[in-house]
Amino acid sequence: MAFFYYRTIYFADTDAAGVVYFANLLSICHEAYEASLVAAGIQLPDFFRSQTVAIPIAHAQIDFFQPLTCGQLVAVQVQPQALPQPSEFQTQYHLYRVDRSEPPTEADRPIAQASTRHVCINPTLRHRRDLPDFITHWLSQWGPD
Amino acid sequence: MAFFYYRTIYFADTDAAGVVYFANLLSICHEAYEASLVAAGIQLPDFFRSQTVAIPIAHAQIDFFQPLTCGQLVAVQVQPQALPQPSEFQTQYHLYRVDRSEPPTEADRPIAQASTRHVCINPTLRHRRDLPDFITHWLSQWGPD
Amino acid sequence: MAFFYYRTIYFADTDAAGVVYFANLLSICHEAYEASLVAAGIQLPDFFRSQTVAIPIAHAQIDFFQPLTCGQLVAVQVQPQALPQPSEFQTQYHLYRVDRSEPPTEADRPIAQASTRHVCINPTLRHRRDLPDFITHWLSQWGPD
Amino acid sequence: MAFFYYRTIYFADTDAAGVVYFANLLSICHEAYEASLVAAGIQLPDFFRSQTVAIPIAHAQIDFFQPLTCGQLVAVQVQPQALPQPSEFQTQYHLYRVDRSEPPTEADRPIAQASTRHVCINPTLRHRRDLPDFITHWLSQWGPD
Numbered sequence: 001m002a003f004f005y006y007r008t009i010y011f012a013d014t015d016a017a018g019v020v021y022f023a024n025l026l027s028i029c030h031e032a033y034e035a036s037l038v039a040a041g042i043q044l045p046d047f048f049r050s051q052t053v054a055i056p057i058a059h060a061q062i063d064f065f066q067p068l069t070c071g072q073l074v075a076v077q078v079q080p081q082a083l084p085q086p087s088e089f090q091t092q093y094h095l096y097r098v099d100r101s102e103p104p105t106e107a108d109r110p111i112a113q114a115s116t117r118h119v120c121i122n123p124t125l126r127h128r129r130d131l132p133d134f135i136t137h138w139l140s141q142w143g144p145d
Numbered sequence: 146m147a148f149f150y151y152r153t154i155y156f157a158d159t160d161a162a163g164v165v166y167f168a169n170l171l172s173i174c175h176e177a178y179e180a181s182l183v184a185a186g187i188q189l190p191d192f193f194r195s196q197t198v199a200i201p202i203a204h205a206q207i208d209f210f211q212p213l214t215c216g217q218l219v220a221v222q223v224q225p226q227a228l229p230q231p232s233e234f235q236t237q238y239h240l241y242r243v244d245r246s247e248p249p250t251e252a253d254r255p256i257a258q259a260s261t262r263h264v265c266i267n268p269t270l271r272h273r274r275d276l277p278d279f280i281t282h283w284l285s286q287w288g289p290d
Numbered sequence: 291m292a293f294f295y296y297r298t299i300y301f302a303d304t305d306a307a308g309v310v311y312f313a314n315l316l317s318i319c320h321e322a323y324e325a326s327l328v329a330a331g332i333q334l335p336d337f338f339r340s341q342t343v344a345i346p347i348a349h350a351q352i353d354f355f356q357p358l359t360c361g362q363l364v365a366v367q368v369q370p371q372a373l374p375q376p377s378e379f380q381t382q383y384h385l386y387r388v389d390r391s392e393p394p395t396e397a398d399r400p401i402a403q404a405s406t407r408h409v410c411i412n413p414t415l416r417h418r419r420d421l422p423d424f425i426t427h428w429l430s431q432w433g434p435d
Numbered sequence: 436m437a438f439f440y441y442r443t444i445y446f447a448d449t450d451a452a453g454v455v456y457f458a459n460l461l462s463i464c465h466e467a468y469e470a471s472l473v474a475a476g477i478q479l480p481d482f483f484r485s486q487t488v489a490i491p492i493a494h495a496q497i498d499f500f501q502p503l504t505c506g507q508l509v510a511v512q513v514q515p516q517a518l519p520q521p522s523e524f525q526t527q528y529h530l531y532r533v534d535r536s537e538p539p540t541e542a543d544r545p546i547a548q549a550s551t552r553h554v555c556i557n558p559t560l561r562h563r564r565d566l567p568d569f570i571t572h573w574l575s576q577w578g579p580d
Contacts, residue, residue: 201354
């Protein structure tokens with residue numbers, strides 16, 4: 001099952017070149033990641049305030065194929081997957097320009113793709129720990145079959 | 146008629162105090178303004194790329210009553226109004242914490258309120274000009290009766 | 291004595307209109323406020339991590355007189371002042387376009403001016419408290435004689 | 436010859452986890468890139484307003500080794516290099532926590548590293564073109580011997 005997040009491009013996302021500022025598109029991917037957590041029943045305020053679990057990003061990358069301008073609508077497909085290390089996971093993002101809040105069709109080509117790798121830590125002790133159950137559940141909900 | 150914009154607070158909106166960074170709430174008000182333009186039939190890409198009309202902000206202000214944290218949902222009421230000068234208008238924003246994408250009830254108190262004053266210019270010549278018809282239409286659609 | 295903060299405008303500060311996005315100029319004012327705290331000997335990491343003192347912004351406003359574009363240099367004059375309430379202070383900002391990191395001359399006119407009003411609270415209990423000594427010291431260092 | 440950019444971490448850079456928001460560190464790398472252009476004599480306002488040359492980012496990636504908090508100072512080493520394609524170049528960034536605006540010592544380990552790949556286009560026609568002379572000069576100034 002695939003998770004899609006729909007997001008209008010706002011003026012604040014753009015830069016003087018008239019298109020979305022490169023780093024802001026990674027923020028939009030993170031919004032999509034947050035929305036996929038909520039859609040799996042995770043309470044974001046609890047998650048981000050936790051004293052025992054934090055999942056900072058260790059690596060992020062993004063490829064840009066087409067620019068996006070103010071007012072355009074983008075569909076972000078979020079695909080998380082487990083990694084060999086029990087403290088890590090990875091999320092892939094495919095971004096499409098769409099006309100309405102519906103998944104892209106087979107014919108649509110992504111305008112950008114990105115990925116983030118996350119490492120689960122105990123934020124107080126700052127050492128690695130295994131992923132908590134709610135993340136394992138989220139991985140099984142939106143990850144590959 | 147009142148226009149409402151609904152917006153989840155994302156991690157990128159927050160700061161190290163754990164709540165929305167003050168200037169980011171003004172950006173969210175601007176998103177609401179943009180959404181109200183779209184809802185009045187205005188094509189944002191055309192609007193923001195126009196060589197003959199630009200409507201920069203001359204003044205902005207915001208009052209904060211309650212903090213917002215990541216994952217919370219905010220409803221932004223947008224109320225534009227004409228001003229004595231034919232080149233200017235003002236927009237007021239009332240922000241409410243809500244549980245779903247529905248207008249707040251009479252009992253709800255705003256968690257913040259803001260306003261922006263805009264001046265219409267010719268962006269090439271950089272002098273004032275009267276508001277274009279599509280803004281006058283937008284003012285009549287969402288403004289006071 | 292006046293405190294000045296110098297800041298180059300970066301691409302990330304701009305929007306598709308080719309100038310600094312309105313809310314980003316308030317962020318630049320906040321940077322200037324932070325720099326004035328450091329210049330008064332305040333350790334920012336300690337300040338922003340304190341469990342007993344937080345000084346959120348209750349009100350912010352800004353007037354724009356001239357646009358700023360990428361690569362330009364701005365001088366921000368920071369002028370804090372005490373208010374009648376012992377839990378509050380206000381900061382005024384005058385922004386000037388300058389050619390080098392030196393205070394503007396008498397002939398220079400500000401391209402924007404802003405102010406923020408801050409309320410000191412205990413962040414754990416979330417009630418008001420008097421300003422701590424290090425803020426009173428900062429007020430006396432950069433405030434009016 | 437190496438170019439270093441020094442940047443204090445401001446409150447706006449942080450998120451509710453108390454550290455710099457991941458995408459904002461890429462923005463700080465872009466600031467360092469802009470500063471290296473200026474240090475090679477390039478006029479940023481002219482560069483970013485050009486109708487004949489634009490150099491959008493086609494790929495960006497970043498690895499995070501240690502978090503950064505508000506008030507800390509970071510040194511960003513910028514190392515551009517030519518690529519086989521005459522329309523492209525790449526920039527590498529090594530970020531260090533430092534106590535003052537001086538290059539890190541041999542003993543210092545980077546707290547993050549990033550890279551961006553840029554493609555030179557004609558922004559009006561939106562097709563590739565060779566890098567302009569001022570970029571070739573910049574590459575020779577800050578690139579590998």
